[in-house]
Amino acid sequence: MRKNQIFPNAFLHSSANRVYFVFHACPSPATPSPPQRYPHPPYNIPIAPSNPPGQSLRSNCSNYYSNHLEGTVLSAALTHVPALGFSDAALRAGARDAGYTDATASSMFLPGEGAWELVRWHLVSSREGLGAAWRESWEALEEKEDMAEEQRHKVLKARARQLVVERLRMNTRAGLVARMSEALAIMAQPSHVPAALRELAWLADEFCFLAGDTAVDGSWYAKRGALATVYAAAEMFQMQDGSVEQLDTERFVGDRLDEVETLRKRVDGVGEWLGYTGWSVVNGLRSKGVRI
Amino acid sequence: MAALAASRRRCRLPLYDFLAPRPARIWVRTAASASAQSEPASLPLTEEQRHFLDSALRVNQAGELAAVLIYQAQTPPVIRSHPHLRPLMQHMHDQEAGHFRLFNDLLAKHRVRPTVMYPVWRLAATALGWGTALMGREAAMACTEAVETEIGTHYNDQVRELLAWLRAMEARGERIGPELADLVATLRRIRDEELEHLDHALGNDSKHARPHELLTSVIRGGCRAAIRISERI
Amino acid sequence: MAIPPRIALFRRRIPQSIVRPVIVRHCRCFSSCLRDAQQQKSTSQLDDGLSTTYFGFEKIATGLKEARVGAVFSSVASSYDTMNDLMSLGVHRLWKDYFVRGLDPGTNPLSASPPSNALPRGWNILDVAGGTGDIAFRLLDHASNVHNDYTTRVTVTDINLDMLAEGRKRALATPYARSSRLSFVEANAENLVNIPDNSVDLYTVAFGIRNFTNKEKALREAYRVLRPGGAFACLEFSKVNNTAFDAAYQRWSFGAIPLIGQLVAGDRDSYQYLVESIAQFPNQTEFKDMIMDAGFIVPGRGWEDLSMGIAAIHKGIKPVEGSAPQ
Numbered sequence: 067m068r069k070n071q072i073f074p075n076a077f078l079h080s081s082a083n084r085v086y087f088v089f090h091a092c093p094s095p096a097t098p099s100p101p102q103r104y105p106h107p108p109y110n111i112p113i114a115p116s117n118p119p120g121q122s123l124r125s126n127c128s129n130y131y132s133n134h135l136e137g138t139v140l141s142a143a144l145t146h147v148p149a150l151g152f153s154d155a156a157l158r159a160g161a162r163d164a165g166y167t168d169a170t171a172s173s174m175f176l177p178g179e180g181a182w183e184l185v186r187w188h189l190v191s192s193r194e195g196l197g198a199a200w201r202e203s204w205e206a207l208e209e210k211e212d213m214a215e216e217q218r219h220k221v222l223k224a225r226a227r228q229l230v231v232e233r234l235r236m237n238t239r240a241g242l243v244a245r246m247s248e249a250l251a252i253m254a255q256p257s258h259v260p261a262a263l264r265e266l267a268w269l270a271d272e273f274c275f276l277a278g279d280t281a282v283d284g285s286w287y288a289k290r291g292a293l294a295t296v297y298a299a300a301e302m303f304q305m306q307d308g309s310v311e312q313l314d315t316e317r318f319v320g321d322r323l324d325e326v327e328t329l330r331k332r333v334d335g336v337g338e339w340l341g342y343t344g345w346s347v348v349n350g351l352r353s354k355g356v357r358i
Numbered sequence: 359m360a361a362l363a364a365s366r367r368r369c370r371l372p373l374y375d376f377l378a379p380r381p382a383r384i385w386v387r388t389a390a391s392a393s394a395q396s397e398p399a400s401l402p403l404t405e406e407q408r409h410f411l412d413s414a415l416r417v418n419q420a421g422e423l424a425a426v427l428i429y430q431a432q433t434p435p436v437i438r439s440h441p442h443l444r445p446l447m448q449h450m451h452d453q454e455a456g457h458f459r460l461f462n463d464l465l466a467k468h469r470v471r472p473t474v475m476y477p478v479w480r481l482a483a484t485a486l487g488w489g490t491a492l493m494g495r496e497a498a499m500a501c502t503e504a505v506e507t508e509i510g511t512h513y514n515d516q517v518r519e520l521l522a523w524l525r526a527m528e529a530r531g532e533r534i535g536p537e538l539a540d541l542v543a544t545l546r547r548i549r550d551e552e553l554e555h556l557d558h559a560l561g562n563d564s565k566h567a568r569p570h571e572l573l574t575s576v577i578r579g580g581c582r583a584a585i586r587i588s589e590r591i
Numbered sequence: 592m593a594i595p596p597r598i599a600l601f602r603r604r605i606p607q608s609i610v611r612p613v614i615v616r617h618c619r620c621f622s623s624c625l626r627d628a629q630q631q632k633s634t635s636q637l638d639d640g641l642s643t644t645y646f647g648f649e650k651i652a653t654g655l656k657e658a659r660v661g662a663v664f665s666s667v668a669s670s671y672d673t674m675n676d677l678m679s680l681g682v683h684r685l686w687k688d689y690f691v692r693g694l695d696p697g698t699n700p701l702s703a704s705p706p707s708n709a710l711p712r713g714w715n716i717l718d719v720a721g722g723t724g725d726i727a728f729r730l731l732d733h734a735s736n737v738h739n740d741y742t743t744r745v746t747v748t749d750i751n752l753d754m755l756a757e758g759r760k761r762a763l764a765t766p767y768a769r770s771s772r773l774s775f776v777e778a779n780a781e782n783l784v785n786i787p788d789n790s791v792d793l794y795t796v797a798f799g800i801r802n803f804t805n806k807e808k809a810l811r812e813a814y815r816v817l818r819p820g821g822a823f824a825c826l827e828f829s830k831v832n833n834t835a836f837d838a839a840y841q842r843w844s845f846g847a848i849p850l851i852g853q854l855v856a857g858d859r860d861s862y863q864y865l866v867e868s869i870a871q872f873p874n875q876t877e878f879k880d881m882i883m884d885a886g887f888i889v890p891g892r893g894w895e896d897l898s899m900g901i902a903a904i905h906k907g908i909k910p911v912e913g914s915a916p917q
Contacts, residue, residue: 166820177693
């Protein structure tokens with residue numbers, strides 16, 4: 067375990083050449099580290115040492131400190147979003163908090179993209195923060211060989227539910243539920259739609275990865291698509307949920323996952339029936355002497 | 359289907375840390391530039407390299423899936439007429455199953471997505487294996503010959519590309535991680551095993567298949583198209 | 592009173608380079624003759640092994656570049672707008688508007704201030720090589736109109752007195768002429784003696800940096816005067832990113848522009864220099880590297896192409912203590 071190691075918690079996926087880095091000091095011992103099934107952590111980024119000989123340092127992406135700058139300013143700005151919304155005003159307030167100036171806030175991003183960058187930062191930092199929701203007891207599902215298929219699905223569903231609910235709770239904890247409609251409006255702008263959908267896809271992948279799902283067959287897409295849909299619907303529901311501690315949202319998530327499970331069972335059942343029927347026909351014909 | 363589920367059993371594999379999802383190459387600027395290095399640097403992969411490896415692993419997994427299914431579908435009809443081929447078919451199937459497991463684990467570990475055409479390739483491979491087996495032993499062997507030729511070439515290209523990377527890294531004075539070297543060695547081994555299957559197929563009269571040229575060219579063309587499609591989606 | 596013959600002789604031998612500014616303003620036809628005279632002077636100095644730099648495509652001694660550039664801008668000062676309009680077909684106005692809009696200068700005094708500041712402080716902006724005040728007026732207008740910020744001030748510096756005079760003249764038409772918000776200072780961007788360290792919030796240079804003799808020195812000066820967290824912003828002609836369009840652009844630049852300069856302004860050489868200096872300027876990536884070398888953090892990709900790369904906006908941010916590159 068690398069609990070005492072200082073490492074950059076890097077955001078894995080760069081979209082549009084933007085890569086974020088968040089630097090944590092030693093994670094507190096109470097928070098579990100990301101899954102250790104494989105000793106490589108997807109969160110561990112080795113930093114290149116100083117100037118390797120003969121290699122141009124100035125490669126395609128922005129520099130290390132640029133990312134540090136964006137991380138610092140955006141995370142500070144996110145604390146102002148409940149009051150000021152996803153806007154340039156929040157970005158400026160964040161820049162001031164981080165010790166920078168208003169000039170920094172204006173120059174950091176392309177003109178007019180400040181609000182979108184705030185939204186994207188929230189999406190990416192929440193996704194990365196999901197690692198804290200991972201439980202040490204969640205071994206890889208594939209390692210338990212004696213587990214029946216149905217049992218495996220049940221376990222996966224329970225873990226996925228916990229993760230989706232945790233992610234929704236992050237919205238509440240950050241005080242952003244009231245501003246979510248603003249964020250959705252920004253994400254719905256045509257130039258931002260592809261990036262927003264990509265974030266949703268990565269979030270679904272994160273859910274599956276942390277829940278311990280290692281299947282890489284045709285169900286890879288089905289699972290992620292289902293989780294993405296459930297999460298998106300739940301987030302919309304959360305925006306107007308007025309219940310105590312948003313328990314209605316959790317119930318909503320549970321209900322949707324149950325529906326997904328039912329659908330999966332039906333599709334699998336149909337597939338199984340077709341398979342068995344087909345093989346029975348073939349074997350029947352073989353027993354009759356047809357050479358197939 | 360049950361065989362595939364069983365094939366997903368865990369097995370101990372070397373771990374390819376270098377493939378860990380990570381952003382584009384990052385670096386740190388220091389004020390004192392290019393002072394003497396005590397040891398060569400080890401840098402993460404570039405975006406292009408990572409993209410290449412993603413699609414390479416994806417294609418390899420799809421290829422091994424197809425190989426496993428072809429052997430599974432071919433075995434019953436071929437063995438019915440030529441029972442002495444059972445050990446050979448079993449051996450080839452087991453080797454392919456091992457490759458398939460390896461690539462499944464790699465994809466899961468490095469969070470590489472499988473190809474969208476997965477169910478399509480399953481159907482196509484089963485149909486191809488079954489169809490050629492029904493045409494006779496020679497046709498089945500010709501199918502194996504065609505598929506293994508294409509796959510062997512494909513692995514060869516990948517090995518060549520990775521060796522070029524290693525040479526470039528050495529020229530730049532970077533340290534080559536053990537995982538990357540491992541991957542190259544593994545791909546070489548798999549390529550050799552595939553070529554061994556090709557030899558078995560040739561040894562079993564694949565050239566005597568009646569529409570040999572047509573069969574092999576159609577199958578090879580299909581394989582090339584499938585590789586190209588799987589690389590992209 | 593008659594001038595003693597000896598003094599008259601002395602006066603006739605005063606080098607024309609000293610009285611050049613006066614002559615050139617009244618009669619541009621001297622500019623080519625002066626250039627020939629200086630060229631002869633410069634070739635002899637080159638043989639001594641002095642450092643050289645480029646004046647357009649011409650290699651000259653470093654020490655002479657400032658004077659030569661000064662000559663160019665003195666000659667085009669009064670028709671600076673015409674020159675820009677000809678070179679960019681009027682699009683430079685759009686570029687400058689976009690540049691200033693992107694910088695978004697000014698802070699609303701009613702917006703929350705950090706607890707350390709008692710009163711909201713307007714931006715202190717330094718516009719370098721902005722003699723005629725194009726950018727400065729836009730910055731002040733934006734701060735006043737968009738953010739209701741009447742404390743943001745702009746200091747316009749330029750090495751060329753003629754350009755500054757032109758700027759002062761134009762400022763009279765704005766509300767900032769006699770206010771403390773706008774000042775015109777003569778200064779060399781490579782050596783900003785009047786500007787203290789860590790005092791500037793925003794440093795802008797629009798279509799000026801390609802004329803500097805030593806860009807690295809100017810960037811280091813920018814780094815010095817900016818306060819931590821301050822922004823450096825540069826709008827400059829750059830390399831077109833599309834090969835086909837680039838071919839057409841080169842034909843236009845080298846074929847049409849000096850000709851138009853000759854016909855409209857009667858000064859072919861100045862326009863030839865301007866076009867050559869654009870070609871000599873480093874491309875987007877190289878310039879981004881120069882900015883990073885000076886110590887700035889370069890956000891995002893490092894630049895923004897305008898009109899497919901004909902112009903580019905480069906930005907850099909001075910790091911704050913504790914996060915500076917080691």
